[in-house]
Amino acid sequence: MSRAAARVLIAPVLVALLTAAAYAETPAEFYKGKSVDIYIGYSTGGGYDLYGRLLARHLGKHLPGNPSVTPKNMDGAASLTLANWLYKSALKDGTVLGTIGRGTALDPVLGIKGAQFDGTKFTWIGSANNEVSVCAAWSATGIGKFEDVLDREMSVGGTGPSDDTVQFPRLLNAVLGSKLKIVTGYSGGSDVTVAMERGEVQGRCGWSWSSLTATRPTWVADKKISVLLQLALAKHEDLPDVPLATDLAKTDEQKQILKLFFARQVMGRPFLGPPGIPAERTQALRNAFMDTMKDPDFLADARKSRLDIDPVSGEKLEALMREMYETPPDIARKAAEALR
Numbered sequence: 001m002s003r004a005a006a007r008v009l010i011a012p013v014l015v016a017l018l019t020a021a022a023y024a025e026t027p028a029e030f031y032k033g034k035s036v037d038i039y040i041g042y043s044t045g046g047g048y049d050l051y052g053r054l055l056a057r058h059l060g061k062h063l064p065g066n067p068s069v070t071p072k073n074m075d076g077a078a079s080l081t082l083a084n085w086l087y088k089s090a091l092k093d094g095t096v097l098g099t100i101g102r103g104t105a106l107d108p109v110l111g112i113k114g115a116q117f118d119g120t121k122f123t124w125i126g127s128a129n130n131e132v133s134v135c136a137a138w139s140a141t142g143i144g145k146f147e148d149v150l151d152r153e154m155s156v157g158g159t160g161p162s163d164d165t166v167q168f169p170r171l172l173n174a175v176l177g178s179k180l181k182i183v184t185g186y187s188g189g190s191d192v193t194v195a196m197e198r199g200e201v202q203g204r205c206g207w208s209w210s211s212l213t214a215t216r217p218t219w220v221a222d223k224k225i226s227v228l229l230q231l232a233l234a235k236h237e238d239l240p241d242v243p244l245a246t247d248l249a250k251t252d253e254q255k256q257i258l259k260l261f262f263a264r265q266v267m268g269r270p271f272l273g274p275p276g277i278p279a280e281r282t283q284a285l286r287n288a289f290m291d292t293m294k295d296p297d298f299l300a301d302a303r304k305s306r307l308d309i310d311p312v313s314g315e316k317l318e319a320l321m322r323e324m325y326e327t328p329p330d331i332a333r334k335a336a337e338a339l340r
Contacts, residue, residue: 027284030094031065038071038271039086039098041079042159043188047211049073050305051128051269052099055289058298062288067095075187078160079104080114087117090274094281097125097273103264104162105272106324111336112162120325123273123282124317126289130310131268132236133164134212135172135180135205135229138196143203146228146243149178157192157201158184164206165192167339168231171261172205172245174338175254180205190215196225205229208268209236210308217306232265257335260327267317268310286314 036059040052049071056071063069074082079100090096105119135156137143143154158166161184169180183201186192189211195201203225212219219225230236230244245262249255271289273282292298293311302309327335 026064027094027281028064030281031063031067031284034065034067034095036060036063036067036069036095036097038069039074039082039090039096040071041074041076041082041098041100041104043075043191044073045190045215046188047208047214048079048099048101048269049188049190050211050214050307052271054298054301054305054307055099055128055271055292057301058292058295059288062291062295064284064288074098076160077114078163078166080107080112080160080162083107084114084116086272086274087122092274092276094273094277094285097271097285099269099271101163102127102131102267102270103164103167103261105267105270105321106264107162109325109327109332110339111332112339115162118325120318120321121275122321123275123277123285124314124321125271125273125282125285126293126314127267127270127312127317128293128310129208129210129268129308130312131265132209132230132232132234132239133168133206133265134209134227134231134239134242135168135203136207136212136225136227137203138199139223139226141202143228144226146178146248149180149228150176151179153179153181154203155181155183155201156203156205157186157195158182158206159186159188159192160184161339164208164231165189165204166206167261168206170339171258171335172229175257176245176248203228206231209238210268213238213308214306231262233259233262253331253334256331257338260324260331260335263320263324266312266320268312270317272317282314289314 056069060069107115172178
């Protein structure tokens with residue numbers, strides 16, 4: 001056998017051995033001296049950005065080997081750009097994580113164009129919050145309750161097709177008969193909020209309560225906005241008198257469709273990695289995430305930023321994804337039709 005031929009045969013074996021050796025490292029050995037990047041699928045200043053940066057400040061001390069953790073923004077198509085990149089192109093060694101819209105991973109179930117992934121195959125790390133979203137109107141519009149938008153049009157700001165700010169108002173229009181006019185093209189939730197202040201839009205529908213209270217804490221008390229509706233499976237304790245969307249459903253089918261959408265609220269601020277992260281590192285990431293959620297310094301930082309913390313484990317998110325991807329086809333089809 002020639003030397004050239006021998007090199008051709010030996011090279012794959014060496015690569016396999018080196019790969020096996022690398023994956024045989026303990027998580028502490030692997031992460032020591034490394035940097036972990038947390039990509040945020042939205043522009044700076046919004047709720048997802050705040051949660052992503054909060055986690056980045058504290059996660060490293062709970063990961064074996066204590067790597068540095070760096071937040072980075074990759075906005076586009078309401079985090080669909082990041083979801084596709086994580087699935088197809090990101091390193092799968094446990095050094096790249098992301099946070100995407102809570103409903104983005106369900107896009108394939110709903111037939112959203114441009115979704116190039118299977119949400120059940122992501123490596124789910126955990127969610128910082130079990131979220132409640134709301135529809136809210138700028139008070140100067142005179143819209144004070146959800147019934148008002150059954151009779152008159154209200155413009156609401158939105159980002160991209162897979163984001164709550166677009167999907168939720170479309171859903172409410174189709175299922176409950178509201179007249180929400182969606183104005184899209186904003187890079188993130190913070191841009192929609194500024195648009196409300198400028199009078200470009202009259203409200204926002206699909207606005208996380210945690211984000212609202214963190215970024216505009218006085219707006220409800222000062223009556224700058226009216227909270228019209230809660231978009232979740234259970235009410236937030238702050239909003240006992242604001243109705244749930246599911247309470248307004250007139251048929252069982254309507255309620256099923258609404259529940260399919262609002263189940264995503266359990267993963268209010270999700271963190272995930274690409275498919276294929278080694279099992280030991282996945283467990284180390286999940287453990288570190290949940291340990292961070294209990295860290296007194298982290299919780300104090302969250303309170304200072306007015307961010308709600310109600311964590312959900314990566315295991316529960318993984319199970320939720322499997323359940324949602326098994327939605328009966330007729331319900332998924334009608335839910336998808338509601339988005340058109």
